[in-house]
Amino acid sequence: MKSISVQSLTDMFHLEVLAGAEGMERMITRHQTHRPGLEFVGYFDFFPMERVQVLGRKEITYLLTLSVEERMLHIGNIVKYHPPCFIVTSGQQEIPYLTLFCNQEGIPLLRTTETTTEFIAKLNGYLVKALAPEMSIHAVCVNVSGIGILLRGKSGIGKSETAHTLIRRGHRFVADDIVVLKKLGPATLLGTHNEITREFLALRSIGLINVVRQYGRTAFQDETRIVLDIELCPWKEDSLNNELEAVPQFTEYLGIQIPHIEVQLQPGRDVASLIEAAANNWYLRQLGYSAAEEFMKRVEDEMQS
Incomplete structure (x- = not known):
């Protein structure tokens, strides 16, 4: 305890x-x-x-x-x-x-x-x-348009570089390498840094940068509620889900299930834009909107007419 x-x-x-x-x-x-x-x-x-x-x-x-x-x-x-x-x-x-x-x-x-x-x-x-129960994971934590996201994947996959691109686009950085997760309630998971790495982002070939010194105070925040778990992984031929809407997947942290999305990497793929799209799509789902449902309704209306 x-x-x-x-x-x-x-x-x-x-x-x-x-x-x-x-x-x-x-x-x-x-x-x-x-x-x-x-x-x-x-x-x-x-x-x-x-x-x-x-x-x-x-x-x-x-x-x-x-x-x-x-x-x-x-x-x-x-x-x-x-x-x-x-x-x-x-x-x-x-x-x-x-x-x-x-x-x-x-x-x-x-x-x-x-x-x-x-x-x-x-x-x-x-x-x-x-006093909240907590755990540490190897990941990057960012806040995209007010939505807390964990970026996970093997070392060298590009998590920190993706976070850097998101920062340049006006989103906020929370933690790099070590993300501390705290359970504040039955369904509330908070992501933060471990104080030692506060404000620091490690970029391969560049080294450590201080996000606040380079991009200003608004580029950083101490903590964020985690609502999406995004895993960056290598491109796999014939394995992408091309259905209208993927089957929901979840990752569990401290007994709390967080929606999980896998983003496969390939040269030329704009990963930061995909993460922005995932964040905006999650927000719309909270408002009760589904693009797939609207699309299917249009198809059904066309067939009936």
Whole structure:
């Protein structure tokens, strides 16, 4: 199971450490936060103690309405479950009782000036990506007209050169050689780089180029949702599918099936244009349009007339 430390979270969001500094290496393993509400009235049957606990104005205001004895009791009941950390939002100040308990138990108490709603949205989004199951594959990742594509094939087949042509045509580069795939949901696969290769594209006979330095910031993006898997392979005589519409094929990554297309290479074949066509065709299919179906309808209408 993937995890990140409370210290990493603190650094990422520039959080203020109020108490429990000795627990900054505690690990976070769940991507959703929790706002303790029922727990403050004593109901713990479904308390997600492994999540980051966020205390907004609602929670703090409620605690301040209690007597000192009740407040200490309710806070103590939650702290004893040892969640990874507590984060107080909106820069709230009246929380000495939280500081006391967190110092005693070594649980980090952090604070942000951001509002609860805004902070939780950012934090949940970050945790989903940081804790997502992932794998690395040998491929090139590009974004063609807003559509994330994996380009695969044997070394030297021309993946990087094809990506370079697509960049020159105004599309965006994501990763070369090593593509990191992250599963963000049951049907959502994210493609990104591994930081070391960020912005770099390796071209045979040329060497490494920095895409951003050569073509500008708009030629690169950090990540993209993967919706097409295109494999570049050598030309095979009499093996191309010349039917009106090929039978759908899929490649599975982390349990998610991605539509697969095989593009055979031959001198003079404009591979980049074929990839653009595949991307546009996929988009039209999402809108419910099929060129093959329209063609067959025209044939049927002609025959009937």
